[in-house]
Amino acid sequence: MKTSLDCIPCLFRQALDSARMFSRDPAVHEAILREVLDWCTGMDMSKPAPVMGQRIHRRLRRITGARDPYRKAKAAQNRLALRLLPELRSALASSEDRLGLAIRVAIAGNIIDMGAAGDVSLPGVRKSLMQALGGEVTGDCAAFRPALKKARSILYLADNAGEIVFDRLLIEELGPSRVTLAVRGSAVLNDALRADARAAGLHRLVRIVDNGSDAPGTLLAEAPPAFKSLFMKADLVLAKGQGNYETLSEAPRPVWFLFKAKCPVIAERAGVRLGAQVVARSKVRSADR
Amino acid sequence: MKTSLDCIPCLFRQALDSARMFSRDPAVHEAILREVLDWCTGMDMSKPAPVMGQRIHRRLRRITGARDPYRKAKAAQNRLALRLLPELRSALASSEDRLGLAIRVAIAGNIIDMGAAGDVSLPGVRKSLMQALGGEVTGDCAAFRPALKKARSILYLADNAGEIVFDRLLIEELGPSRVTLAVRGSAVLNDALRADARAAGLHRLVRIVDNGSDAPGTLLAEAPPAFKSLFMKADLVLAKGQGNYETLSEAPRPVWFLFKAKCPVIAERAGVRLGAQVVARSKVRSADR
Numbered sequence: 001m002k003t004s005l006d007c008i009p010c011l012f013r014q015a016l017d018s019a020r021m022f023s024r025d026p027a028v029h030e031a032i033l034r035e036v037l038d039w040c041t042g043m044d045m046s047k048p049a050p051v052m053g054q055r056i057h058r059r060l061r062r063i064t065g066a067r068d069p070y071r072k073a074k075a076a077q078n079r080l081a082l083r084l085l086p087e088l089r090s091a092l093a094s095s096e097d098r099l100g101l102a103i104r105v106a107i108a109g110n111i112i113d114m115g116a117a118g119d120v121s122l123p124g125v126r127k128s129l130m131q132a133l134g135g136e137v138t139g140d141c142a143a144f145r146p147a148l149k150k151a152r153s154i155l156y157l158a159d160n161a162g163e164i165v166f167d168r169l170l171i172e173e174l175g176p177s178r179v180t181l182a183v184r185g186s187a188v189l190n191d192a193l194r195a196d197a198r199a200a201g202l203h204r205l206v207r208i209v210d211n212g213s214d215a216p217g218t219l220l221a222e223a224p225p226a227f228k229s230l231f232m233k234a235d236l237v238l239a240k241g242q243g244n245y246e247t248l249s250e251a252p253r254p255v256w257f258l259f260k261a262k263c264p265v266i267a268e269r270a271g272v273r274l275g276a277q278v279v280a281r282s283k284v285r286s287a288d289r
Numbered sequence: 290m291k292t293s294l295d296c297i298p299c300l301f302r303q304a305l306d307s308a309r310m311f312s313r314d315p316a317v318h319e320a321i322l323r324e325v326l327d328w329c330t331g332m333d334m335s336k337p338a339p340v341m342g343q344r345i346h347r348r349l350r351r352i353t354g355a356r357d358p359y360r361k362a363k364a365a366q367n368r369l370a371l372r373l374l375p376e377l378r379s380a381l382a383s384s385e386d387r388l389g390l391a392i393r394v395a396i397a398g399n400i401i402d403m404g405a406a407g408d409v410s411l412p413g414v415r416k417s418l419m420q421a422l423g424g425e426v427t428g429d430c431a432a433f434r435p436a437l438k439k440a441r442s443i444l445y446l447a448d449n450a451g452e453i454v455f456d457r458l459l460i461e462e463l464g465p466s467r468v469t470l471a472v473r474g475s476a477v478l479n480d481a482l483r484a485d486a487r488a489a490g491l492h493r494l495v496r497i498v499d500n501g502s503d504a505p506g507t508l509l510a511e512a513p514p515a516f517k518s519l520f521m522k523a524d525l526v527l528a529k530g531q532g533n534y535e536t537l538s539e540a541p542r543p544v545w546f547l548f549k550a551k552c553p554v555i556a557e558r559a560g561v562r563l564g565a566q567v568v569a570r571s572k573v574r575s576a577d578r
Contacts, residue, residue: 005305005315005322012298026294033294034330041326045319 001249004265007049008040015056018189022064035059048246050217057188058214068187070161077112077162077190078199080122084129088169091133099145101133102173103258107277108132109166110159110241110260112190125162138272139279144256151236154179157211157218157248159241159259160189161196167240168200176205180230185212185222191243217247242266248282255282290538293554296338297329304345307478311353324348337535339506346477347503357476359450366401366451366479367488369411373418377458380422388434390422391462392547396566397421398455399448399530399549401479414451427561428568433545437463440525446471446500446507446537448530448548449478450485456529457489465494469519474501474511480532506536531555537571544571 015036019029036056043052061067088105095101111128148154156171156179158164164183171179181202184191197208209230213222218239220228231237237255239248245257245266257280261267267274304325308318325345332341350356377394384390400417437443445460445468447453453472460468470491473480486497498519502511507528509517520526526544528537534546534555546569550556556563 005318008322008326009298009301009305012301016294016298029294030334033297037297037326037330041323041330 001048001246001266001269003043003045003047003049003052005045006265007052010263011040011049011052011056012036014053015060018057018060018069022060022066022069028063032056032060032063048217050215050243050247051219053217053243054188054213054215054219057216061187068193070187070190074161074190074192074196075199077160078165078196080125081109081112081162081165082200083122084126085165085169088129088166092169092173099148099173102170103141103144103279104132104135104137104277105129105166106163106170106240107137107258107260107279109163110258111262112160112162129166132277135277137279138276139270140281141279143281144279147236147256148174148238151234152178153233153235155182155230155234155237156180156206157182157237157239157244158192158197159244161192161199162190163240164192164196164202165200168202168205171202171206179206180234181206181208182218182227182230183208183210184214184216185210186214188214188216191216215243215247217243219247220251245270245280251282252284254284256280257282290337290535290555290558292332292334292336292338292341294334295554296341299552300329300338300341300345301325303342304349307346307349307358311349311355311358317352321345321349321352337506339504339532339536340508342506342532343477343502343504343508346505350476357482359476359479363450363479363481363485364488366449367454367485369414370398370401370451370454371489372411373415374454374458377418377455381458381462388437388462391459392430392433392568393421393424393426393566394418394455395452395459395529396426396547396549396568398452399547400551401449401451418455421566424566426568427565428559429570430568432570433568436525436545437527440523441467442522442524443468444471444519444523444526445469445495446526446528446533447481447486448533450481450488451479452529453481453485453491454489457491457494460491460495468495469523470495470497471507471516471519472497472499473503473505474499475503477503477505480505504532504536506532508536509540534559534569540571541573543573545569546571 015032019032092098092101108129158167183193183197194208211218211227212224213219232253239255239257241259245259248255259278261272261276261278264274270278270280272278304321308321381387381390397418447456472482472486483497500507500516501513502508521542528544528546530548534548537544548567550561550565550567553563559567559569561567
């Protein structure tokens with residue numbers, strides 16, 4: 001989906017927040033903000049917002065000299081999610097609808113997002129999870145389950161660290177043998193990398209690939225041919241999070257999205273209320289298929 | 290006070306909201322946003338944020354061809370405030386501290402602000418007023434009252450339409466004969482003009498001047514000599530609202546400010562919590578006096 005005008009103030013807000021997280025020097029904060037201003041002036045709004053996010057975070061990493069500035073935060077988020085895993089496993093064990101619950105947990109995990117505003121503390125995440133277990137899931141749930149059942153191969157596109165631990169529960173329900181897990185190619189925000197998949201123990205369950213890119217989403221144009229082939233050939237693609245929705249909602253094949261609608265632009269585009277837990281399927285024009 | 294980096298995303302948000310209020314054409318929205326981007330790239334951050342607000346709203350008026358696009362909104366805000374006036378008058382009549390209550394009401398009226406986010410519905414304004422009547426006022430209240438008592442001449446700088454109706458109650462308490470009321474020189478946002486002072490009935494009570502400018506604040510550099518002279522010579526200057534605080538907190542004479550801290554940058558600068566009702570006095574270096 002293209003960048004909305006509403007994304008512009010939000011991109012500045014994110015750039016400023018990130019700059020402050022990694023440098024105490026106000027000159028660095030101003031420098032990055034002025035660069036983002038300059039980029040936005042000539043910005044191609046037909047591209048999705050994560051393209052600008054990618055550029056901003058590349059620049060921040062270059063200025064601050066940190067290759068993966070969110071590394072510690074991601075490790076903490078994984079640990080936090082792992083602490084919640086036992087109680088989620090026992091909830092699943094006693095559930096009459098294990099798959100439904102695992103889907104909810106995977107969506108709820110999407111609150112661990114350092115790009116959008118959110119409470120990523122243990123009580124915050126636990127509270128959100130508990131709400132999610134009882135809360136409504138909006139969208140095309142009825143068609144999602146048979147599609148999952150039918151698929152022999154599933155490409156699962158992870159989103160964030162921490163969240164990926166909750167994805168593990170869904171992947172276990174789906175049956176790991178048919179799942180390939182994709183993470184980002186290199187560091188951006190708290191997006192999950194191979195290290196986070198390993199922290200979640202997923203390397204023992206599924207094949208892990210990366211999308212070859214440092215965008216906070218999945219840019220097919222930047223993906224290596226092997227990834228693109230996997231993406232096109234999988235029976236079902238399941239993509240987590242807003243960044244994947246923004247970059248893949250017009251992909252040349254159907255994609256299923258699981259996310260929490262944390263931003264009004266995405267909520268409007270998906271036709272859901274802000275804060276909704278969403279199962280959505282991309283609409284593909286027949287000419288693209 | 291100078292423009293903070295945090296003002297940049299907020300200025301974009303405001304420009305976009307205003308553009309949408311006055312035009313349905315997405316091309317107009319994008320055009321104004323791109324212009325603001327361009328201006329901000331070369332922006333002098335040592336100037337207060339209302340200087341950029343002034344520029345944005347000038348441009349919006351030029352693009353949309355509306356000389357005073359908030360005219361109807363202002364008239365509605367004045368009517369709304371006038372509907373609340375009788376109950377406020379009776380609260381004042383039964384109060385043991387009429388001046389204290391009038392100060393609270395004048396500060397509470399500052400929620401009628403279309404630059405900052407706020408609920409300007411009748412229930413919203415009434416609720417805020419009722420909270421204000423019981424709520425705490427932060428700042429230098431102890432010194433404010435004797436300063437008011439001592440002053441033979443008071444220059445009262447109004448802020449917004451609607452709010453100016455509540456200012457009337459404070460002006461009545463102060464004694465209108467020693468008060469001169471200043472409004473903006475021409476239309477910007479819902480800032481009060483002469484027409485709004487008249488709607489509040491203030492033309493029958495006090496002398497009204499204007500500050501000669503279309504900035505959402507008071508830019509002394511743009512004020513006519515007569516205004517500047519009045520500003521420098523009044524025994525006491527009382528300035529309402531955040532825009533006046535941003536543009537006059539470093540003025541070459543002491544200024545008393547009454548406002549609701551609706552923005553985190555201003556709250557931090559004033560040393561108060563976000564949402565606080567503030568009485569503050571500018572600090573003037575002796576060399577400036």
